[in-house]
Amino acid sequence: MATETSRSKIRLSPLDVPKASDVLANELREKILSGEFPEGTPLPPERELVVQTRMSRTTVREALRVLEVQNLVRIKAGRAGGAFVQRPGQDSVADSLELLIRGRRIRPASVHETREAIEPSCARLAALNRTTGDLQRLEAADAAIGSSGTLEAFLQADVDWHVGVATASHNEILTGIMIALSRAVHTVTHTTGLVNDEVRAITLRAHRSVARAIKDKDQDAAGRRMGRHLHASADAAPAPGDQPDR
Amino acid sequence: MATETSRSKIRLSPLDVPKASDVLANELREKILSGEFPEGTPLPPERELVVQTRMSRTTVREALRVLEVQNLVRIKAGRAGGAFVQRPGQDSVADSLELLIRGRRIRPASVHETREAIEPSCARLAALNRTTGDLQRLEAADAAIGSSGTLEAFLQADVDWHVGVATASHNEILTGIMIALSRAVHTVTHTTGLVNDEVRAITLRAHRSVARAIKDKDQDAAGRRMGRHLHASADAAPAPGDQPDR
DNA sequence: ATGCTAGTTTGGGTCAGACCTTTGGACCAG
DNA sequence: CTGGTCCAAAGGTCTGACCCAAACTAGCAT
Numbered sequence A, B: 001m002a003t004e005t006s007r008s009k010i011r012l013s014p015l016d017v018p019k020a021s022d023v024l025a026n027e028l029r030e031k032i033l034s035g036e037f038p039e040g041t042p043l044p045p046e047r048e049l050v051v052q053t054r055m056s057r058t059t060v061r062e063a064l065r066v067l068e069v070q071n072l073v074r075i076k077a078g079r080a081g082g083a084f085v086q087r088p089g090q091d092s093v094a095d096s097l098e099l100l101i102r103g104r105r106i107r108p109a110s111v112h113e114t115r116e117a118i119e120p121s122c123a124r125l126a127a128l129n130r131t132t133g134d135l136q137r138l139e140a141a142d143a144a145i146g147s148s149g150t151l152e153a154f155l156q157a158d159v160d161w162h163v164g165v166a167t168a169s170h171n172e173i174l175t176g177i178m179i180a181l182s183r184a185v186h187t188v189t190h191t192t193g194l195v196n197d198e199v200r201a202i203t204l205r206a207h208r209s210v211a212r213a214i215k216d217k218d219q220d221a222a223g224r225r226m227g228r229h230l231h232a233s234a235d236a237a238p239a240p241g242d243q244p245d246r
Numbered sequence C: 001a002t003g004c005t006a007g008t009t010t011g012g013g014t015c016a017g018a019c020c021t022t023t024g025g026a027c028c029a030g
Numbered sequence D: 001c002t003g004g005t006c007c008a009a010a011g012g013t014c015t016g017a018c019c020c021a022a023a024c025t026a027g028c029a030t
Helices: A020-033 A046-053 A057-069 A090-103 A108-129 A132-146 A151-168 A172-192 A197-215 A219-236 B020-033 B046-053 B057-069 B090-103 B108-129 B132-146 B151-168 B172-192 B197-215 B219-236
Strands: A073-076 A082-085 B073-076 B082-085
Touching: A020 A057, A020 B090, A046 A057, A057 A073, A057 A082, A057 B057, A090 A172, A090 B020, A090 B090, A090 B172, A108 A151, A108 A172, A108 A197, A108 A219, A108 B108, A108 B172, A132 A151, A132 A197, A151 A172, A151 A197, A172 B090, A172 B108, A172 B172, A197 A219, B020 B057, B046 B057, B057 B073, B057 B082, B090 B172, B108 B151, B108 B172, B108 B197, B108 B219, B132 B151, B132 B197, B151 B172, B151 B197, B197 B219
Parallel strands: none
Antiparallel strands: A073 A082, B073 B082
């Protein structure tokens, strides 16, 4: 069994043979991320890239498609169209987190757990870094909660408020994560949701209380109140033994 | 300036005309996420999809490529190759966060801020949910820190330990985020890093102290100590005015 | 029988070229 | 000022061919 077929001691680590389209994609990605291509720059048209790279149009297109999926370029058709450089935003993080949550069947409870882990910190940072513009946005979202509205409108306003707090933290990473979590919560609650007037009133009061702390730059109070708010709404939503996956 | 050129009040939201390849990609993505195609299932070969969907191979390939970038399938060449269904893992979240951090020139300070926001919560959850296997992994990482080693080895071990804590929280979302942040910190520190024996000793002591709390299921202590550890290492690393981008 | 070697098959990767569709602009008619 | 017509640029799709990689298979030589 132990047949050593090699007569030479020369050893090579397994070579990777990258696909041509990946090579191009990587090349372009580097130039984008390094800032060599600032935002909005149009990449050369596909047929132009073909002659420059000596690759086929198929390959060039695949590379561009990859970058598009990664939200590094936006591709428009038609005259004056083409691939335009874009900096990746919080949305792309949100997309991939959404895939993770859906694909892995992550329990809503886990999502909530994550929010409880993160949002108080968001609130603390918001209290530290908020601008007056941030405060206005929070108030606007709250206004939409109290008044009127369908279930859909309520959920949207609630999400807006929480994302607003994250934005006020002026930390783009946390903001991206919160956008993702909010989306997930939104869709889940949409189906599970029982939302009556009492819930609205309670939510509104909690939000206002947190917002006041943020306005007063009181980090501790902001974090503490946000924690309580989340904990309370966790109790309100039924903790389902529905899909006890992991 | 206020020229209202429209005489009609009828408003339509912009219609999207999805690309054929996106239609296919979405279709397949749904079936994957819904669990209809369990992990490891081979999708039909490209040429087979062509006859089933009546699309060209180009289009089919583009769709598959999209799914590959989203980490929903793994594509292998050669006989018995093809596209195999894969559930998205923490890595894909890490990838997109990495793009965000690099592409937006997020300051190392912001990354650290995010860690300080998240890791104490990870530690608290770890204290709640850790298994004995988790504890062993933490010890292993710490062993690698103390002994020997190049700068590279130290950083890797440190990252492993922190990811280990996240893993012990048994919250896949937090784990994914931590993997991403760790990677980012790793590369940054790699260049900036000043790491002497004293730093190693201090790091080791802090880790052990957190690990003990996790072992004892003492949530408060775990969270508190992790917070202090991060705060301390933030001071150790120079707070650079290097790239004060935003 | 054993073990290497050369085909063979299945499937992805790349290429070249044609044609379709979308979009912006220019120009013209009412 | 409005609506039509046409053109050109650029992405989107299709066809069909060929090239490579991987896994199996059949011989052939020892």
